[in-house]
Amino acid sequence: MIREAQIERRTNETNIKLAFGIDGEGKSELETGVPFLSHMLDLFAKHGHFDLTVDADGDVEVDGHHTTEDIGICLGQALTKALGDKKGIKRYGNAFVPMDEALAQVVVDLSNRPHLEFRADIPAPMIGDFDTELVHEFLWKLAIEAKMNLHVIVHYGRNSHHIVEAIFKALGRALDEATTIDPRVKGIPSTKGML
Known part of the structure; x- marks a missing residue:
């Protein structure tokens, strides 16, 4: 089973083509127009062992608001499409990632129940020309479109770049765990028989 998807989204504000492969090699080709977001998506792909192309x-x-938001939407839709019926996946993922003085934790449940719990204090309003409010915006849209519980907790940190970098690395690692096929899981990983 090939777990990959392509999504295209065109609005009056953005035109996005995105390809996502779950069982990849951590390769990315990113033309987002938002350099800091490209950096974070590169880290996400590398640490999740995902293949990701964004144009x-x-x-x-x-x-950068509309572009960041719409890439979050497209990535969430691609993840949902690539996962298909979710048979055999671990479903849950948890990752802690330190980045110098910062420690971030991301916990996911690929449950078809969209929710974002964001407990992170990012001290600087801007990282370069990137508005740090957009971290929440991206993750919120990702959680909605991927239909997942997404909990982001920054336990501590002072440097805003380090904090956001730790979040995206942890997101990649947690999703890698949750999307992994576990041979012990028979069918849908839920006592309900569906997600």
Whole structure:
């Protein structure tokens, strides 16, 4: 079973083509127009062992909001499509990632129950020209479209770049665990018989 998907999204604000492979090699080709987001998505793919291609043309002359939000939407949709019926997956993932003085934890449940719990204090309002509010915006849209419980907890940290980097690395590692096929899991990983 090949677990990959392609998503295209065109609005008056963005035009995005995204390809996502769960069982990849951690390779990414990223043209987002938002350099810091590209850096974070590269880390996400590398640490999740996912293959990710993003070609985005957005209204970045306004700011990075619409592009960041819509890439989150597309990535969530691609994850849902690539997972298919979710038979045999571990479903849950948990990862702690330190980045110098910062420690982030991401916990996911691929439950078809979208929810974001975001407990992170990012001290700086901007990292370069990237608005740090967009970290929440991206993760919220990802959680909704991937239909997953996504809990992000930053236990401590001072440097905003380190904090966000730890979050994206932990996100990749937690999703890698949750999407892993476990030969012990027969069918849908739920006592309900469905997710």
